[in-house]
Amino acid sequence: MDVLLIILTIFAILALPLLKKYIKNKRISKYIDHLPGEKWYPIVGTSLSSLKATRENYFDVLKSRHPRFGPFIRLWLGSVPVVQIYKPEHAQEIFKSNKAISKGSFYKFLYPWLGQGLISGSGPKWREHRKIITPSFHFKVLDSYGEIFARKSKLFADYLQKYDGKGYFEVTEDITRIAMDIIVETAMGVKLNYLQNTDGTDAEYANAIIGFGTIVYKRLANPLLRNDLIFKLTGIGKKSQHYIDIIHSFNAKVIQTRKELLKDHKNEKEKKDELGRKVKMSFLDMLLAQQEFGDDEVEEEVNTFMFGGQDTTISSLTYTFLALGNNPDILRRVQEELDQIFIDDPDRPVTPADLAQMYYLDMVFKEVLRCYCFVPFLARELHDDILVDGVLLPKGANVTINLYDLHHDPDHYPDPYKFDPDRFLPDQVAQRHPYAFAPFSAGPRNCLGQKFAMRNVKTLLATILRQYNIKCQEKPEEVKYYMEIVLRPQNGLHIALESRSR
Numbered sequence: 001m002d003v004l005l006i007i008l009t010i011f012a013i014l015a016l017p018l019l020k021k022y023i024k025n026k027r028i029s030k031y032i033d034h035l036p037g038e039k040w041y042p043i044v045g046t047s048l049s050s051l052k053a054t055r056e057n058y059f060d061v062l063k064s065r066h067p068r069f070g071p072f073i074r075l076w077l078g079s080v081p082v083v084q085i086y087k088p089e090h091a092q093e094i095f096k097s098n099k100a101i102s103k104g105s106f107y108k109f110l111y112p113w114l115g116q117g118l119i120s121g122s123g124p125k126w127r128e129h130r131k132i133i134t135p136s137f138h139f140k141v142l143d144s145y146g147e148i149f150a151r152k153s154k155l156f157a158d159y160l161q162k163y164d165g166k167g168y169f170e171v172t173e174d175i176t177r178i179a180m181d182i183i184v185e186t187a188m189g190v191k192l193n194y195l196q197n198t199d200g201t202d203a204e205y206a207n208a209i210i211g212f213g214t215i216v217y218k219r220l221a222n223p224l225l226r227n228d229l230i231f232k233l234t235g236i237g238k239k240s241q242h243y244i245d246i247i248h249s250f251n252a253k254v255i256q257t258r259k260e261l262l263k264d265h266k267n268e269k270e271k272k273d274e275l276g277r278k279v280k281m282s283f284l285d286m287l288l289a290q291q292e293f294g295d296d297e298v299e300e301e302v303n304t305f306m307f308g309g310q311d312t313t314i315s316s317l318t319y320t321f322l323a324l325g326n327n328p329d330i331l332r333r334v335q336e337e338l339d340q341i342f343i344d345d346p347d348r349p350v351t352p353a354d355l356a357q358m359y360y361l362d363m364v365f366k367e368v369l370r371c372y373c374f375v376p377f378l379a380r381e382l383h384d385d386i387l388v389d390g391v392l393l394p395k396g397a398n399v400t401i402n403l404y405d406l407h408h409d410p411d412h413y414p415d416p417y418k419f420d421p422d423r424f425l426p427d428q429v430a431q432r433h434p435y436a437f438a439p440f441s442a443g444p445r446n447c448l449g450q451k452f453a454m455r456n457v458k459t460l461l462a463t464i465l466r467q468y469n470i471k472c473q474e475k476p477e478e479v480k481y482y483m484e485i486v487l488r489p490q491n492g493l494h495i496a497l498e499s500r501s502r
């Protein structure tokens with residue numbers, strides 16, 4: 001009798017979550033199963049086409065869904081219900097909502113790397129961290145980073161001299177090093193100088209990020225890999241852990257270096273660096289000063305901001321080179337604007353005041369963010385029902401907003417694959433739907449690093465493009481993408497530089 005009771009209890013414990021899930025999904029099913037989408041199969045749900053996809057054609061497979069089924073598509077990723085949306089008119093209901101702010105279940109694949117830092121976290125912890133961290137991106141703090149952006153940009157432009165007139169070369173590795181140097185020196189207050197003195201750890205770190213990103217998408221595509229227990233037992237689960245160890249130990253070293261630097265300065269009245277300049281309070285110093293943050297929370301946010309600040313800078317430069325290297329007329333207009341701003345001294349460093357005058361470069365970069373939308377989608381898990389254009393998106397479902405499609409919607413962007421910065425002329429912007437352009441997301445969960453990114457990238461471009469003309473070997477229409485955490489060109493990017501003073 002006792003044994004039977006034990007068996008029944010174990011069964012009830014195991015069955016209860018499944019029953020709850022069944023009841024929850026039954027209601028969701030009622031509201032989403034009438035929406036168009038791929039055929040459903042047991043266990044894998046609607047993931048058959050993703051399962052069959054290769055790393056090389058995964059992005060194309062996902063892109064093909066919207067024209068076939070849109071603008072609302074239902075997916076069952078195994079037992080996870082998802083509605084995909086593509087139109088600015090629909091996305092705005094999610095962006096504007098103060099309720100639809102919990103990250104979708106996809107983000108749990110990022111937990112091993114980012115924990116519940118600002119990008120992947122939700123709930124009261126996210127709210128508290130967002131409030132504490134937001135002032136670290138105030139324009140005054142960004143102004144104080146201006147000197148580093150300018151110095152590093154000049155260093156990078158001079159470093160590129162070795163390619164001057166030498167034909168095409170693959171540029172991603174160099175961009176990766178400068179992006180790392182900049183985020184670590186600005187946000188973390190630690191000087192690396194990987195651009196000139198690489199010791200190999202930068203490449204290991206960058207490869208680990210790419211490797212981990214590849215695995216995240218394997219987990220997205222394959223419902224069997226979603227289960228943490230099964231995943232950890234597989235070969236790629238072990239590989240994933242290896243990448244995470246590399247990433248975490250790199251970032252832990254950054255934190256340790258800054259802590260030691262702060263300790264060294266502790267007894268000095270005024271903190272100075274080796275050149276006698278006042279040492280600035282970095283984003284990391286602010287984290288370390290928080291009583292509320294334990295070591296784990298500091299690490300989570302350092303991992304989050306290293307991710308947010310590095311990969312996106314690499315993509316920003318890569319795709320701007322792709323665009324300008326294929327559009328000499330647009331490149332010339334950018335250079336004419338820069339020549340005008342720096343008429344007093346063509347070689348002087350960029351200042352925050354200069355950035356405010358770069359209207360055309362601003363339009364060009366926005367068009368890069370639209371056209372090559374390298375953060376192609378984002379997701380929320382709904383904790384309340386939400387009605388969008390007559391369609392009820394039920395509590396418990398995930399919603400993905402496909403930013404890439406938002407940015408290529410022919411109703412808002414005629415000839416959407418054409419690179420045309422004039423789309424960002426003020427009168428054109430004023431006429432367009434306000435949510436037709438959202439590379440940094442929008443609303444309460446928008447990108448905290450948006451202004452940092454704009455200043456960083458514009459400073460780099462303004463310095464490089466004053467010095468060089470750029471050509472690009474790849475044609476935009478031929479580039480194939482890996483769909484990982486950001487979209488990456490499958491064969492890298494090959495550019496040629498010619499000094500403008502030649």
Ligand code: HEM
Pocket residue numbers: 118119130187304305308309310312313316369375377378379439440441444445446447448449450452453
């Ligand atoms: C061109 C560059 C960038 C793009 C296109 C970009 C894009 C985005 C997008 C689309 C989101 C929303 C993600 C989601 O909802 O899943 C986001 C969030 C975020 N980004 Fe960025 N980002 C960029 C640069 C940066 C930089 C440089 C940093 C930090 C230095 C940063 C830090 C963050 C953080 C912390 C969040 C989470 C905000 C929150 O949910 O409270 N980003 N970014």
